Amino acid sequence: MLKQLAIKPVITASARMTIADAARAMKQKNVGALIVVNAGRPLGVLTDRDIVVDVVAAGKDPDAVCVSEVMRKKPATLRDDLGLMDAARVFAKTGVRRLPVVDKTGRVTGILSLDDLMMLLGNEMGFVAGALAAGLRKAS
Amino acid sequence: MLWKLCSRPVVTVSPDATVEEAARDMRTKNVGAVVVVRDGRPAGILTDRDVAIGVVGRARNPALVTVGEVMRKNPTVIQEHAGILDAARLLGKKGVRRLPVVNTRSELTGIISLDDILVLLTSEMGHIASALSQELRRPKP
Numbered sequence: 001m002l003k004q005l006a007i008k009p010v011i012t013a014s015a016r017m018t019i020a021d022a023a024r025a026m027k028q029k030n031v032g033a034l035i036v037v038n039a040g041r042p043l044g045v046l047t048d049r050d051i052v053v054d055v056v057a058a059g060k061d062p063d064a065v066c067v068s069e070v071m072r073k074k075p076a077t078l079r080d081d082l083g084l085m086d087a088a089r090v091f092a093k094t095g096v097r098r099l100p101v102v103d104k105t106g107r108v109t110g111i112l113s114l115d116d117l118m119m120l121l122g123n124e125m126g127f128v129a130g131a132l133a134a135g136l137r138k139a140s
Numbered sequence: 141m142l143w144k145l146c147s148r149p150v151v152t153v154s155p156d157a158t159v160e161e162a163a164r165d166m167r168t169k170n171v172g173a174v175v176v177v178r179d180g181r182p183a184g185i186l187t188d189r190d191v192a193i194g195v196v197g198r199a200r201n202p203a204l205v206t207v208g209e210v211m212r213k214n215p216t217v218i219q220e221h222a223g224i225l226d227a228a229r230l231l232g233k234k235g236v237r238r239l240p241v242v243n244t245r246s247e248l249t250g251i252i253s254l255d256d257i258l259v260l261l262t263s264e265m266g267h268i269a270s271a272l273s274q275e276l277r278r279p280k281p
Contacts, residue, residue, distance in 0.1 A: 023192050023193065023197035024197050027193045027197030032189060048189045048191075048192035048193065049188045049189075051192040051196055052163045052188040052191045053167045056159065056160055056163035056192075056202045057160070057166065057167040057168075059203070062196045
């Protein structure tokens with residue numbers, strides 16, 4: 001279940017923060033995305049790329065733009081009792097790289113990225129490959 | 141060989157461009173990284189993340205900072221005649237997500253990313269999976 005797998009701490013932000021503060025938080029916490037919350041519930045997702053494309057490239061002042069203007073609103077979420085395969089299906093449907101993980105009351109408990117998912121599935125594949133290799137050795 | 145696989149054109153900028161100009165290229169060309177080129181050769185790489193963290197996150201003005209100041213210098217490159225597994229190994233060893241691709245004269249000819257390689261390898265996996273499932277469907281002799 002994602003509850004056990006979405007292990008990285010989720011960094012949250014408020015919708016009223018400035019983009020300059022959000023970028024500073026991304027730098028300090030070394031993350032590429034912030035989950036924007038209100039009373040623990042996800043309002044949006046802000047990524048480092050959103051800052052570049054919607055603020056820097058547009059020539060806007062990061063101190064004068066707030067997070068709510070740039071974040072992707074009403075993100076799809078992943079329930080923390082889903083499994084990896086369910087999560088993969090949700091990613092395929094939404095076409096985004098990161099999704100907030102929520103508990104059954106809708107509160108944010110984590111974040112899962114496509115990279116995390118790839119790493120977890122890749123590890124599983126490694127186990128399968130190991131089992132196949134052991135079988136081949138036994139057969140020869 | 142990589143030169144057959146680097147399907148996307150590589151977006152280049154000069155080290156003297158401003159970070160704001162580079163960000164505009166990232167937006168209009170829909171890429172996450174630009175290769176900084178001097179005399180046709182890769183001198184650095186600048187990603188959207190470098191812009192967000194290294195410039196905005198440090199309260200520097202993207203219109204006044206040049207690409208040369210914040211780019212990652214002397215990026216690891218890969219020869220265009222290398223194979224996809226060589227590229228995968230090099231990415232793993234260096235812990236980077238993208239490699240500029242160069243010819244024998246060290247001139248930039250493309251870029252390959254971890255995502256490109258994952259897509260290629262997993263589509264190969266799909267072919268293996270369909271071979272296995274055809275075998276399963278075949279009536280037992």
